[in-house]
Amino acid sequence: MSLGSAGHVLLGLLVSLTAPALAQAPGERRSGYHDMSPSLQAMQDDEIANPGMLWVLDGEAMWNRKQGAAAKSCADCHGAVSTMAGVAARYPAFSGANPRPVDLAQRINLCRTDNQKADAYPYESKELLSLTAVVTRQSKDLPIAPPADPRLAPFVAAGADLFTQRQGQLNLSCAQCHEDNAGRKLAAATIPQAHPIGYPIYRLEWQSLGSLQRRLRNCLIGMRAEPYAYGADEYVALELYLASRARGMPIEAPGVRP
């Protein structure tokens, strides 16, 4: 063995002793799916075992149901739900004359109030989650593709600021866990990189499907910060920033997570 290669081995040993091993290489974008156990991965992959598909089924039935004073179904305007392929990959986005970007669930509610003349569904209601799930499912395996809309830039920037801003009694920012320590452990759980590609997700802890806003509230509560109200602009800004950060990653919805 030459002296040079022995030196390399020694250097490698030193690095592995001093730097705690990360489950993922720095700079590599990675879905939380790959940090789950094989049985949970199988649960997500198998349509009959993935409980999120129950919401997708409900959403499919709702898609064709006439609603509101206008007595219109989603299908009356949009046609088959399969025409929604790629839509979820673009949201949050601007919609119509709305002065602020909206996420997919808010966009669905805009359709309800403007076109179906019906009441908006409450956040995290079974109905809103089901419609969001069936629309997002049509984009499965498609890459996250935020629109190239210059009006979005300030909102993405606001989301980036929120992501790196320390908050709560623990004085933590999102980035401290999901960038600086992604791949390491928080108690028994592997900290994911926080890519919004599986939402709405079926979380075993929730025993239910839930939105990205619900997940963000969870994190805020964990940081001992006061969560924003559902539908707050802060969530949409964070969702926008996360989407721009995950651009190109394939959608897995409905994901399954522990």
Add this chain to the structure above:
Amino acid sequence: MANALIRMPKTAKRGEVIEIKTLIQHPMETGYRAGMNGTLIPRNIIEDFVCTYNGVEVCRMKLSSAIAANPFISFFTTATETGVLFFRWTGDEGFKVEETVSISVA
């Protein structure tokens, strides 16, 4: 109306062991959790699952409070003859879902 998903082969050879997978939407409320006002949320679970194959019981399961929401049940049976598999989930608050799936055995 609860959703139930069933996956099993539509056709099978006589004597072949087939896997049947089922998933049903149900909250499986344990009866041990307290609600917002501190009072217990009443138990609401599926108590019994049964599958019959041309009238012959091939699987029965008693479910308890410890089972997670949206129970996934999978089991095996032997394909004996062409016919119908009947599935029934029953539980608290008059919960009852019935499904039938036919199979042809050659």
